[in-house]
Amino acid sequence: MRDVAVIGIGCTKFGEHWNRSFRDLFVEAGSLALEDAKMSGEKIDAMYVGNMSAGRFVEQEHIGALIADYAGMASRHIPSTRVEAACASGGLAFRQAVIAVASGMEDIVVAAGVEKMTDVAPGASTDALTGAADREWEGFVGATFPGLYAMIAQDYMHKYGMTREQLAHVAVKNHYNGARNPIAQFPSEITLDTVLKSTMVADPLRLFDCSPITDGAAAVIVAPLERAKEFTDTPIKVLATAQASDSIALHDRRDISTLDASVAAGQRAFKMAKLTQKDINMVEVHDCFSIAEICAIEDLGFCKKGTAGKFTADGETALGGKIPVNTSGGLKSCGHPVGATGIKQVCEIVQQLRGEAGKRQVDNAKVGMTHNVGGTGATVAVHILGRV
Amino acid sequence: MRDVAVIGIGCTKFGEHWNRSFRDLFVEAGSLALEDAKMSGEKIDAMYVGNMSAGRFVEQEHIGALIADYAGMASRHIPSTRVEAACASGGLAFRQAVIAVASGMEDIVVAAGVEKMTDVAPGASTDALTGAADREWEGFVGATFPGLYAMIAQDYMHKYGMTREQLAHVAVKNHYNGARNPIAQFPSEITLDTVLKSTMVADPLRLFDCSPITDGAAAVIVAPLERAKEFTDTPIKVLATAQASDSIALHDRRDISTLDASVAAGQRAFKMAKLTQKDINMVEVHDCFSIAEICAIEDLGFCKKGTAGKFTADGETALGGKIPVNTSGGLKSCGHPVGATGIKQVCEIVQQLRGEAGKRQVDNAKVGMTHNVGGTGATVAVHILGRV
């Protein structure tokens, strides 16, 4: 297989874009990525698009073709493929793009993610998101997405004694980072009190433990490493791509508060890159809920099971800590347009590795990781990227 | 890239499975494919699943993980990815599986397709299918799927003078073939009169010009050609995989009754396989409507533009004709569970190449082709398969 590099990135502002459509959002992200790669669209050989539920959110399927068309590619008839794995759709689109280039099948490939969630009423968007879990045996009996993650949190706190305050530190830290990210949906710092006094959603999770409903799009361009210098002085190499699945329903897991798919994908990625946790300078993890970040940093091996609460409260995951986590602000502060999130994570790591992350820059960043989860852990995609 | 072979196939009966769920259908197809490859599920390295609109049909997304789970793979955490391109979802799943094996990333990969369409009322399924076209600028103004293909037919008949009777021969021929296929939804022969006297749906298309609403699943297993003999005495080699896109809306096409994406994908496939039309012994084309088969055989180069009506009426596409088309019965008689159709086409060609197609067997079949269309031609996948 050939080595693959990221040569361009682009991301819309995340937020509620009431005056812009699904296709407008994508076109903006794609154009930004092309501009970043100083490339014309005629060079693109193929596209992969991550999108969870346009069928429910905007009654539109066939997203791959739609997006290639509105990006002006229709007359070139390039292959354009949508991949879906709920909130991990973006991560899987990136992975398919990497495989397509690594195989030699394609040269220049766009991996994009897009979700337009605010075109339906909040009840309808919550219901659509429940399609990421087991509709027949979770959704139909009253499980909501916050409810499922709340059961993970309850199990975790019961087993390991993490405090409610320790959990709140995740959100406080991510808002601190998001306040330094120009694309963030909620770029404002918060305090522990903001979290602890916010509305209870599903005990023990409160409103500020939950990522928001967001519109947004992100795109990256990948190419064979050997050609990357044609387009950029700072290609970022894909050191590993890994993906794992698990039971669709939370109740069928070996352990409620371990995402075995995160463990498996993480181990596969480290093995493929021939690296270990201490080689990683920063990681974007899937904090759809605060508890998800706690599980993620343990499941990926950045701290021991049961210790992530203290690790976070001690500042080890903050900028300047042992392993900065979610420098972008994460899903919590940056926003979570589900199909776009996995691609946005790659954009953030690329910015860090290029030294372009501004006030949230990690010093001397050489290797970064992304971790994108579908549902409550039925799909996980992990990627490792590095400076060349 | 490595050579890739199909080593196992499996397909449920197509029809209305009111007493069986989405996941039951898939498990049956997957089990049949494993049995066919005399293989245990522990050998599977990854899965790709084609599905159009489970979000609308059964309110379930995250189909890749769901299906890996219910196929008993959860504890092995294999990558499982859903791909979607409306009615071409199955063809794209097959293509991604081929790329994954060709790249060296995976060895034994399942490509599956599944759709459960009869769990919603007919109006709701029609509306979900409209998501394959441009919802904003076709669906919202009153375009239905039969309506869009009817406009293709009207344009074609106006330009080339094809008669209504010639068009009806497509359905008659496909029902003749389907009557010889044990999995067909409507395995009964019909006459020209059956078509010409059936209810008008969208002028000039009548009920018997349209493929039905169907539940069903299909699965194939691909492996590196060099390992294929471990599993089967009759591996079928993938000679070409090609995919093309076009504008999502019919009104934006260069020519209303030419599917440029079919032309592009066909040409790319022939080039990759280093073959021409006369090397193909039979082809499964996407006859979601009778007019679609007429366009397909021209766009793929089996007869000249404007002549496919006469070509069909003369029996050249029937069993024993110059180029047998849709020996399975096509979407019309065999049924059209949208996500499964592209995989079923591969199953049919594999059966033909193995000499296992019974009463619909093409003599001395050495090379076959599949052609799977999304929407009105915004995505097309073409594959060429051959005996080793």
Add this chain to the structure above:
Amino acid sequence: MTVARFWRKIPQRYNLIGTKCTTCGRHFFPPRTFCPDCRRNGKIVDHKFAGLGTVVTYTVIMTEPDQFASPGPYVLAIIKLDEGPQMTSQVICDPKEAKIGMRVKSVFRKIATDGESGIIHYGTKFVPVE
């Protein structure tokens, strides 16, 4: 169709306001924010279409979706606007009179009623030019 989505497109749906690339002169309806020919060099501005065009192809839809506000069978067509682009729309005429090449002009009409909310959506249809 949700309220947010319909309202966002009111100028386009009500008044046939599409876009135009001032770099190459190509017109777009439905509107595009990106010119496929000029790509990033294209400068896109709004453009109000005159509403005159020709039927490229058509059909008569007999089994209509519930929500569309047409009594009985209706004519659906692809119309080539005189400015160049093609669009899909309904033509208000006797289905027997519909034909390829027919000249049409745009009118403002009720398009559909949303089943659940009862909201009535208006937009552009076409009628034959005498």
Add this chain to the structure above:
Amino acid sequence: MTVARFWRKIPQRYNLIGTKCTTCGRHFFPPRTFCPDCRRNGKIVDHKFAGLGTVVTYTVIMTEPDQFASPGPYVLAIIKLDEGPQMTSQVICDPKEAKIGMRVKSVFRKIATDGESGIIHYGTKFVPVE
């Protein structure tokens, strides 16, 4: 949830009828037609569960979806049935009394009302064992 889908699962939802692999003895609820351990050697038969189990984890859902038939906050839990498998269900009890390790038994209750059709769906919930 459409009528067809709910009716198909009535035996399972009403009476806790799952499946069992007679090859290895493993029980499945929600039911499976394929044993992940024995794979094609597994022989799957129906199995009626006794309905006794233990709360593995739980939450109190404050903002409930419209259609679920629970007055105010409700307790959602993962319950380990005594026969082995785990399932998600509601527990009818004072939210303050819910706790991990609590013993529960199944009861037949109204689960939800379908917004559009008004159809009432019944199924299994759990109550604390005294």
